[in-house]
Amino acid sequence: MLHLSSHDASKRSIILSxxxxxxxxxxxxxxxxxxxxxxxxxxxxxxxxxxxxxLEAHVREHGAEPATIAILxxxxxxxxxxxxLHYLATAxxxxxVSRRDLPIVVAQKLDGATTVASTMFIAHRFGIEVFATxxxxxxxxxxxxxxxxxxxELAQTPVTVVCAGAKAILDLPAxxxxxxxxxxxxxxxxxxxxxAFYSRESGLTVDARVDSPAEVAAIVRAxxxxxxxxxxxVCVPVPAAAELPAQAVxxxxxxxxxxxxxRGIRGKAITPFLLARVSELTGEASLRTNLALLENNARVAxxxxxxxTER
Numbered sequence: 001m002l003h004l005s006s007h008d009a010s011k012r013s014i015i016l017s018x019x020x021x022x023x024x025x026x027x028x029x030x031x032x033x034x035x036x037x038x039x040x041x042x043x044x045x046x047x048x049x050x051x052x053x054x055l056e057a058h059v060r061e062h063g064a065e066p067a068t069i070a071i072l073x074x075x076x077x078x079x080x081x082x083x084x085l086h087y088l089a090t091a092x093x094x095x096x097v098s099r100r101d102l103p104i105v106v107a108q109k110l111d112g113a114t115t116v117a118s119t120m121f122i123a124h125r126f127g128i129e130v131f132a133t134x135x136x137x138x139x140x141x142x143x144x145x146x147x148x149x150x151x152x153e154l155a156q157t158p159v160t161v162v163c164a165g166a167k168a169i170l171d172l173p174a175x176x177x178x179x180x181x182x183x184x185x186x187x188x189x190x191x192x193x194x195x196a197f198y199s200r201e202s203g204l205t206v207d208a209r210v211d212s213p214a215e216v217a218a219i220v221r222a223x224x225x226x227x228x229x230x231x232x233x234v235c236v237p238v239p240a241a242a243e244l245p246a247q248a249v250x251x252x253x254x255x256x257x258x259x260x261x262x263r264g265i266r267g268k269a270i271t272p273f274l275l276a277r278v279s280e281l282t283g284e285a286s287l288r289t290n291l292a293l294l295e296n297n298a299r300v301a302x303x304x305x306x307x308x309t310e311r
Contacts, residue, residue, distance in 0.1 A: 037096055059298050061299075069113065073123065093108070100149065116148075130304050132297045136154070138151060142171075154287060163235060165202065169278070236293075242288060242289045244286060
């Protein structure tokens with residue numbers, strides 16, 4: 001394990017730990033960041049550990065090196081050993097960490113699993129340009145004031161995020177409006193539409209369609225040349241065989257939303273509740289879709305990371 005620290009005196013106490021990169025014949029492999037909330041809080045054991053291993057395997061199979069992001073004993077980590085993945089999958093004291101939680105977890109030397117926002121923040125500190133996740137957070141239905149921390153992170157952190165759009169439980173039109181207002185470019189990978197997480201189409205358009213990793217890489221390079229500091233959102237539709245059509249899943253989302261309102265579930269508890277409840281109502285069909293899109297996004301992200309190293 002290599003230990004890195006900032007040269008800035010104000011940041012010198014922050015410990016960054018990164019596993020040595022695997023070497024190819026040409027040199028260090030490109031890296032793809034993976035979040036850890038899905039391991040510690042998204043699935044029960046042993047399904048969470050199996051998924052974590054599969055995601056890392058998909059990245060490696062497509063020529064890149066996985067860097068699962070987490071905080072262990074207050075250290076920011078990019079790349080975990082298998083025993084560390086097992087710890088995240090089984091421990092009950094791992095905190096769910098978004099950007100606002102980072103100084104608390106670091107100062108108190110706690111263990112933390114990273115959300116989209118905090119994974120982006122940490123990945124950027126390690127110089128990792130590509131990040132694969134499931135679906136981003138966004139604007140919640142019924143209120144324009146409940147906005148996920150994922151969105152402002154996308155507006156200020158230059159990481160390419162590969163996802164299946166925003167989670168279908170959210171207000172997708174409002175989420176896209178927020179991204180447009182704050183200058184976040186949204187690409188459709190092999191599609192002209194913004195994917196709706198479980199569903200391949202939402203009826204909402206993206207800023208541009210791309211059909212290959214090389215096209216994404218060209219846009220990333222153009223953003224660098226322009227000096228833009230926002231993230232780039234690459235939206236990949238869930239594989240057709242695993243899709244849940246929007247008209248089929250929407251009634252279950254509405255039921256879950258109604259139950260959350262009746263129970264007074266709010267804030268950061270709402271998304272985990274809705275995803276779990278939709279999974280129950282669909283007989284775990286939505287969970288299977290979620291797993292399929294996570295694995296597909298890891299493959300695409302690795303291909304983009306490799307393309308960024310080519311000229």
